[in-house]
Amino acid sequence: MEFRLIDRIRAHTAQQRDDVKLGIGDDAAVLAVPAGQELVVAIDTMVEGVHFPRGTSPEDIGWKALAVNLSDLAAMGATPAWALLALTMPRNDAAVTADFVDGLATGFFELAQSWRLALVGGDTTSGPLCLSVAVHGFVPPGQALTRSGARAGDIVLVTGTLGDAAAGLHLLQRGEHEAALIGRLNRPTPRLSAGLALRGQASACLDVSDGLIADLGHVAEASGLGAHIDAGLLPLSPSMLAMFDDEQARMFALTGGDDYELCFTVPANRVADVQADLARIGCGATRIGRMVEGAGVQVLDANGEPMAISRKGWDHFAA
Amino acid sequence: MEFRLIDRIRAHTAQQRDDVKLGIGDDAAVLAVPAGQELVVAIDTMVEGVHFPRGTSPEDIGWKALAVNLSDLAAMGATPAWALLALTMPRNDAAVTADFVDGLATGFFELAQSWRLALVGGDTTSGPLCLSVAVHGFVPPGQALTRSGARAGDIVLVTGTLGDAAAGLHLLQRGEHEAALIGRLNRPTPRLSAGLALRGQASACLDVSDGLIADLGHVAEASGLGAHIDAGLLPLSPSMLAMFDDEQARMFALTGGDDYELCFTVPANRVADVQADLARIGCGATRIGRMVEGAGVQVLDANGEPMAISRKGWDHFAA
CATH class of the missing domain: 3.30.1330.10 (PurM-like, N-terminal domain)
Structure with a gap:
């Protein structure tokens, strides 16, 4: 140089x-x-x-x-x-x-x-x-949050909102600009305070870098379980919803990477307390699904029916 | 993937x-x-x-x-x-x-x-x-070898031989092959045992990755000193001397990178003991110069006169 x-x-x-x-x-x-x-x-x-x-x-x-x-x-x-x-x-x-x-x-x-x-x-x-x-x-020894500690019945939560970075990238590629979404892409905020608050609380935890389905799949696999996501519960930002229709927004939230929110699991009877703890440090956390016996990640619609997700979009399974 | x-x-x-x-x-x-x-x-x-x-x-x-x-x-x-x-x-x-x-x-x-x-x-x-x-x-606390502890009068030594990797690269670029030299380029052996043996012995130490003159210059600068190298003392491998004349071999040894030998300084009265310690683990170490008051690295010829080093070769200074 x-x-x-x-x-x-x-x-x-x-x-x-x-x-x-x-x-x-x-x-x-x-x-x-x-x-x-x-x-x-x-x-x-x-x-x-x-x-x-x-x-x-x-x-x-x-x-x-x-x-x-x-x-x-x-x-x-x-x-x-x-x-x-x-x-x-x-x-x-x-x-x-x-x-x-x-x-x-x-x-x-x-x-x-x-x-x-x-x-x-x-x-x-x-x-x-x-x-x-x-x-x-x-x-502290033994207190690291890992991917492998989830149990069947644990509730799945995520911090913040999902899909914003993918939405921002999509806009950039179209030559459009929307400050909040592109800011989420270029200036992600690591959820360090939330991670500290989850010590001793979350049974499993990881960050959403590859997309929710892929990343929750890592928790499921490491824990020897499956996971269900309720599509209707995904936390979507007003910025994204102002720029994209509901279906595309949910697709960004499910499959988009680069959000760097935490996805974690908590025993059902601890969810409210954990949400309150996180709220005290200004971090929203939304329950989006649960860990189940089995394997893999399924996304459920409002009727609890599994939906097929592809790169292009999703459809109900042909039952 | x-x-x-x-x-x-x-x-x-x-x-x-x-x-x-x-x-x-x-x-x-x-x-x-x-x-x-x-x-x-x-x-x-x-x-x-x-x-x-x-x-x-x-x-x-x-x-x-x-x-x-x-x-x-x-x-x-x-x-x-x-x-x-x-x-x-x-x-x-x-x-x-x-x-x-x-x-x-x-x-x-x-x-x-x-x-x-x-x-x-x-x-x-x-x-x-x-x-x-x-x-x-x-x-152990406080025992790391650093670049900054050399004192004026300390002797400069190097492990092994210098210039082999540069000579190997030179051969590769000419489409020639000589196993020992190219092995030195592609399979450098980190001098970990020597580093451990030098704890508490060497006043300063670094590895030769950018070339002896450049790297010894880092020791000199960090220690607030200058350094003299006796060109005639440089340890040159038989493999290199079989392929290159003496002048080119010395140039590789002075300016070639990628050797990953250790260059270190030792008080004059400790040199023989340190060499004996290293010999016990099968690691040769050659004295090649000394730390002096001043700044910068000078290469001295057999008469103790400074030589000018350039990328192409060297000349005596015009006095």
Whole structure:
């Protein structure tokens, strides 16, 4: 790189943490995990043209690269602490300038600082625009939220609203703009506070990154169960409903990815308390279905009949 | 991906560790750092066409992606424990098949298992072929080897021989093959045992990944010193000397990257003992220079005169 990339990124990082014994600038970082805490680690990659369209602002790219990782920590009920950033950027691309790097760093650290997260190391190399972020957090021993603890009869809930990011992407691809939906796509908010509140409450939890049906399918599979979703209960945002008809909105909610809401399960008699706990931190949570004996995820209509979902739309099963 | 990539990779991993509370398959891994140990973390990315030529065997790619990261742990004097792998692969590339993924995993786990390292998580996505690996290791508090502890008068040493990987790359680019040199390029051996032996001995340490002059420059800068290299003392392999003349061999040793040897500094009166310690684990170490007051790295000829180094070759300074 012509500019000293690491120094540029470093200049943006203000976060000091006592548990960082040695940060950016050596062969590796040296860190102290607090006594009595387990370490929670995740890694995620974003590639230009795959996870974000060319032309996405560098601030949004930097934010989202960290957000999708923090969402994994949220899904585990972990407190975030440290990140590593591996940044691959084209050497000869007029769009990838020192300003671009400053933008990436601005977006990344805007989110990092709100969670007191420190960037402790990284790697910069030339190649197609691509960011891998590894995040580290803490959880008390045995308290991590996993995908495998759901029991038959547990209620399935999701935080916030679903489908907005997919709706935003759909609009972008049509050349239209609607700030709220595109903001959900480009600036997802990891549900870290909700994840912490769900420790000891949720029997299973994950974040919705691939689409509700696919992701709830992971909980079902890991828990050795099936799941039913009541299509009529899906939480849909007013922004999405203003732009799309009900059927398309529900399709975004069921199959769209990139929402980074938490999907979790709770014993039926705990649902109201958990919703009240989440409400106290400003996080809505909607019951959308239940775990059942069996396997796979079924979407039920208002009459409790299974609906067939395809990429294009859905139909009632031919009974 | 058409094949279930993660399952395929997972099938290769046999390593069980008690400190892995939750491994691959959830939103994040849950890990227990041993009491009384600090955590050492690094991340490195390899991109096809940048860090390895297209056509490199998947086994070599998988090995090297882990090796360059373990080399960072070696340079810190850390014991390796866990890795995360973020794998980006083209969706429609005839060369990137299920066999290719098996090959990557074979190379990766061949190295991982020799160090009891567990793959605890990862991410797979489509895009240009690119691997980011994050590694985690342990070091007793305050004992990590850093770049900044060298003192004026300390002797500079390197493990093994230098320049072989650059010589191997040079041969590859000419369409020639010499197994030992190309092996050094494609299958670097991280100097983990040497790093452990240097704990409490070396005043500064790093791995030679960018070339000796550049990397020793990092030690010099971090320590607020300069460094002198005696060109005549550089350890050159018989394999390289059989293929290249002395001047070109020294140039590879001074400026070639990818050797992943350790470069470290030791107080003059400790050199013989440290060399003996390393010899006991089968690791040669050669004194090649010393740390001096000032700044920058100078290469000295047999008469102790500074030589000018350029990409093409070197000349005596015009005095």
